[in-house]
Amino acid sequence: MTELTAPKSSITSSEFADELREQLKYTQGVTVEQATAADVYVAAATAVRRHLMDSWMTTQQDMINGNTKAVGYLSAEFLMGKQLRNALLNAGLTEQFDEAVESLGFDVQDVVDAEYEPGLGNGGLGRLAACFIDSLASLGVPAFGYGIQYKYGIFRQEFDEDGKQVERPDYWLSNEDPWGHIDYGRSQRVNFGGEVVEENGKRVWKPAWAVRAVPVDYMVPGYASGRVNTLRLWQAKSYDEFDLLAFNKSEYMKAVEPQVKAENISKILYPEDSTEVGKELRLEQQYFFTCASIHDAIRVFYPGQDKPDLTTFPDKITFQLNDTHPVIGIPELMRVLIDEYGYDWDTAWTITNKTFNYTCHTLLPEALEVWSAKLIGKLLPRHLEIIKKINEQFMAELTGLTDDAEKIERMRIVTDGKEPAVRMAYLATYAGSHVNGVAELHSQLLKDVTLRDFSDLYDKKFTNVTNGVTPRRFIKLANPRLSNLITEGLGTDKWLEDLDMLEGLVPLAQDDEFVKKFAQVKMDNKIGFSNFAKRNFNIDVDPNTMYNTMIKRLHEYKRQSLKILELIADYADVKAGKLDIDKVTPRTVIFGAKAAPGYYLAKMTIQLINNVAKVVNNDPDIKGKLNVVFVPNYNIRVAQHLIPATELDEQISQAGKEASGTSNMKFALNGALTVGTLDGANVEIRARVGADNFFLFGMTVDEVEAMYANGYDPRKYYESDPRLKGAIDMVASGVFSNGDEDTYEPLVHDWLNKDWFMTLADFTAYHDVQSQIETLYGDQLEWNRKALLNVANSGYFSSDRSIEDYLERIWKTGPMA
Numbered sequence: 001m002t003e004l005t006a007p008k009s010s011i012t013s014s015e016f017a018d019e020l021r022e023q024l025k026y027t028q029g030v031t032v033e034q035a036t037a038a039d040v041y042v043a044a045a046t047a048v049r050r051h052l053m054d055s056w057m058t059t060q061q062d063m064i065n066g067n068t069k070a071v072g073y074l075s076a077e078f079l080m081g082k083q084l085r086n087a088l089l090n091a092g093l094t095e096q097f098d099e100a101v102e103s104l105g106f107d108v109q110d111v112v113d114a115e116y117e118p119g120l121g122n123g124g125l126g127r128l129a130a131c132f133i134d135s136l137a138s139l140g141v142p143a144f145g146y147g148i149q150y151k152y153g154i155f156r157q158e159f160d161e162d163g164k165q166v167e168r169p170d171y172w173l174s175n176e177d178p179w180g181h182i183d184y185g186r187s188q189r190v191n192f193g194g195e196v197v198e199e200n201g202k203r204v205w206k207p208a209w210a211v212r213a214v215p216v217d218y219m220v221p222g223y224a225s226g227r228v229n230t231l232r233l234w235q236a237k238s239y240d241e242f243d244l245l246a247f248n249k250s251e252y253m254k255a256v257e258p259q260v261k262a263e264n265i266s267k268i269l270y271p272e273d274s275t276e277v278g279k280e281l282r283l284e285q286q287y288f289f290t291c292a293s294i295h296d297a298i299r300v301f302y303p304g305q306d307k308p309d310l311t312t313f314p315d316k317i318t319f320q321l322n323d324t325h326p327v328i329g330i331p332e333l334m335r336v337l338i339d340e341y342g343y344d345w346d347t348a349w350t351i352t353n354k355t356f357n358y359t360c361h362t363l364l365p366e367a368l369e370v371w372s373a374k375l376i377g378k379l380l381p382r383h384l385e386i387i388k389k390i391n392e393q394f395m396a397e398l399t400g401l402t403d404d405a406e407k408i409e410r411m412r413i414v415t416d417g418k419e420p421a422v423r424m425a426y427l428a429t430y431a432g433s434h435v436n437g438v439a440e441l442h443s444q445l446l447k448d449v450t451l452r453d454f455s456d457l458y459d460k461k462f463t464n465v466t467n468g469v470t471p472r473r474f475i476k477l478a479n480p481r482l483s484n485l486i487t488e489g490l491g492t493d494k495w496l497e498d499l500d501m502l503e504g505l506v507p508l509a510q511d512d513e514f515v516k517k518f519a520q521v522k523m524d525n526k527i528g529f530s531n532f533a534k535r536n537f538n539i540d541v542d543p544n545t546m547y548n549t550m551i552k553r554l555h556e557y558k559r560q561s562l563k564i565l566e567l568i569a570d571y572a573d574v575k576a577g578k579l580d581i582d583k584v585t586p587r588t589v590i591f592g593a594k595a596a597p598g599y600y601l602a603k604m605t606i607q608l609i610n611n612v613a614k615v616v617n618n619d620p621d622i623k624g625k626l627n628v629v630f631v632p633n634y635n636i637r638v639a640q641h642l643i644p645a646t647e648l649d650e651q652i653s654q655a656g657k658e659a660s661g662t663s664n665m666k667f668a669l670n671g672a673l674t675v676g677t678l679d680g681a682n683v684e685i686r687a688r689v690g691a692d693n694f695f696l697f698g699m700t701v702d703e704v705e706a707m708y709a710n711g712y713d714p715r716k717y718y719e720s721d722p723r724l725k726g727a728i729d730m731v732a733s734g735v736f737s738n739g740d741e742d743t744y745e746p747l748v749h750d751w752l753n754k755d756w757f758m759t760l761a762d763f764t765a766y767h768d769v770q771s772q773i774e775t776l777y778g779d780q781l782e783w784n785r786k787a788l789l790n791v792a793n794s795g796y797f798s799s800d801r802s803i804e805d806y807l808e809r810i811w812k813t814g815p816m817a
């Protein structure tokens, strides 16, 4: 007997169909006959929102009336993915929806496809925030996600005929957004600029301009918890939208200037910051959403109170700073407490210190955000005063802790010198209660390298919380076939709430019949992806080849170059008669990656991959056995289709550079085998799934460090491995640029003269592991057995477990009563 515990609403399919008809008629004003699939999507979204409404309201009531501390997750990015399927799952309406839509004469896939995916994030960091708020709701913990509703999210990626990336604006809000509720009545004022003056012995900020932060609320339904939390994204509006006088003088542009200036703040995700104005806009964004969120939390938790007792604030909410983007919230809370509510410095400091915690997502010291003090002073003069005072207090405190004057100097929050700057990571580390890295290796390196001085003196602040992913979206929704098989194998679907239960599959990996069922699921998913790629991108993918996938932002440290050079080397070997194409395992290498618009070498790598695809896929000597596919516009939707179909995934970053990675977790949970380095969470994945079930290669962190210390010379590797030399020479000779030898010159030059991430040094080891991969793949039963063991042993990588770790180690709170 299979025990089914998934939420299921008691309404019938025909009742749900009636609700859709009613929405179509009374909200949208169309008959079923006139309706398009997009209309039905909006009707379904509105209907499912109604079903969640009671839980949303009681959750908010219970949060305010109860005594459970809430979590405020402050993040510049929330990469949510499509909402409809997730909302239906949590409302228990999946079957009713499918049947109702069909009964109205629509294709379910068309209706689901009508939803446009918002791109309010860049990659892993934004997706992590989305997984975390899902888990918070599913665990019944009161929480807010706080961020920005960018009008244009991350660009939509296209390729031109030369294979180059073209960035198109992402007009997601020009489609209907039935999920977001704009709440003008709960707007917040956000001030900027001006000066600070002395009045009655007090410092008083006289701002020069202000914008209106308008909240747009999204439901965050929990799975089987009966709870619905809120994601509150702020939109920037102008207080003086329109200069009628100017307009009447026919000065039309001048008339809308204030509006444009204000609205620019929430216009785009990560505006280019190579210019001074670009930097200013980013700081405006950061202050905009943290200021609005702090004021919002005070409004929510002290309703109607003019003189609230804010010494209780840290008992009401704890703010998690997702990277340094929201760190300006620290001096903002100090300012609010001192200037607006009259607390003395020490009381304000105690409250602030208890309220904030900081997650660091990088290891590169140069990647930690630093703002020029001049810029902060221009936009936020009072905050600069407060930051300087925090720095003075910090310096005094340090003198009591160490005699090492150089160390104290290195730790300054505000640097000395002609152009003082504010180090946001240091401010967060000092001012907050805890700092965490996002995988064990990363947290260790944070303590040993990046924030070493701090960990020497404030060791107790440091902790680790290994990242995770939500099993609802990344197993249940992305991979229904595997979900059914897991439920069959375990005799219950309870694993969706307790992912450690996947361990119950371990014995089934010894049952050949079960392994064969697992293999069939994988094959069906491969066919599914092939259809998806054909329908959406007109790309042909042959399901009778190994699906070998590398999807992640394009960055040198992630080393897409290593993958493509290995493939080129194989191609060169076939062309030179050194490799018999009939002995090669048929493979399709699938890439998905966006490159930052200003990142020259990353964009060139995309161009190279696309042109390798063109040449290799069309060369008759290859007999269709090596295929390269670059899926455009990598996003959550692509991830959900591709990950369940993947057999081998690439996690090949230079050791010590990937803080955690989360796609590695998604792949393991969907039964792909990983080829990877000892980096980020790979280390923990390998330890759990077993060294026999993971293809390891490459230098370790220590070896990388030693090589930097001894001087790294990529040419040595180029000269000593003829396959590597052949591959690079082939790129340089113009095989992938219609004979033009200059096209990839900057890339080739970098490989041979710099290669900062040591792609060449790891090349031979990477090649050597390929024969292990091919041998195992030749034995499909064994391959699938190992893949199934990856699923069975990866339950730890649920974001529910990450959130439980945060609750215990940092937030000290839990589910609502």
Ligand SMILES: *Cc1c(COP(=O)(O)O)cnc(C)c1O
Pocket: 122, 123, 124, 125, 127, 551, 552, 553, 634, 635, 636, 639, 660, 661, 662, 663, 664, 666
């Ligand atoms: C999971 C995910 C990421 C993070 O991928 P990494 O390989 O861990 O860097 C980025 N983008 C999307 C769309 C994702 O789903």
